[in-house]
Amino acid sequence: MSVHLQRSIDIQAPLGFVxxxxxxxxxxxxxxxxxxxVEVIRCEGHKVWFRLTNANEDSWVSxxxxxxxxxxxxxxxxxxxxFEFNQITWTYAPTPGGMTIMTWDMFFxxxxxxxxxxxxxxxRMAEHVEANQAHMKLWLEARAPVSWSPELLIRAEDHV
Incomplete structure (x- = not known):
């Protein structure tokens, strides 16, 4: 059996920026x-391998x-x-008025x-997702530009 969690949050910033x-x-x-x-291990095209360490000092590669x-x-x-498996997809959708809906779908x-x-x-994971999204929302909105033009990110190297 697998578990599916889905949480969305509205962010007051343009899609490309978010x-x-x-x-x-x-x-x-x-x-x-x-x-x-976060330690970047390797980048290839649109893909990056990295080691993430959390506040409990647990560490894993994704x-x-x-x-x-x-x-x-x-x-x-x-x-x-x-975990037998743990996968997460983040999707982004624009909304009227220049906002973005960021949705995290987690399967594990x-x-x-x-x-x-x-x-x-x-x-427990739903609580973490909601808290993490709320922190990310605050961080992004505090840095959101008044106007933003996309410089489309193509390579994983651009994300590290």
Whole structure:
């Protein structure tokens, strides 16, 4: 069985700006207090591999692929921790008035020996997603320009 979480947040900033800034991996520790550090391991085209360390000093490697300006997809690689798999897609949609709706879709499954805890994990992860989105919203809106013209991001190197 797998768990699906979906959370959206409105951001008072243009789509291109939100996509570009929210995918600047080196800025995540400033955007999201839960993250202590991000170390970029490798970049190839639209894909980047990185090590993320959280406030508990847990660390793991993930990869992230970009499809500017509407989608970023990531998977956790190593260590998998309690997960059989853990995938997240961030989508971005413009709204009237120059706002952006950022949606995070997370799919995960716990390892069989702890699968009975999936509901508890889902609730905990939903809380983290909501808190992380709220922090990111504040960070982005504080930096949103009055006017912005897209410089479309093509390569993963642009996001580190």
């Amino acid at each position: 996509f570009e800034q929210s995918n600047q991996l080196d800025q995540w520790p400033q955007m999201i207090p839960e993250y202590l550090s 990869w992230r692929m970009f499809a500017p300006p509407v989608l970023a997809y990531a998977e956790r690689l190593d260590p998998m921790g309690p 499954s716990l390892k069989e020996e702890i699968r009975v805890q999936e509901q508890i994990w889902a609730e």
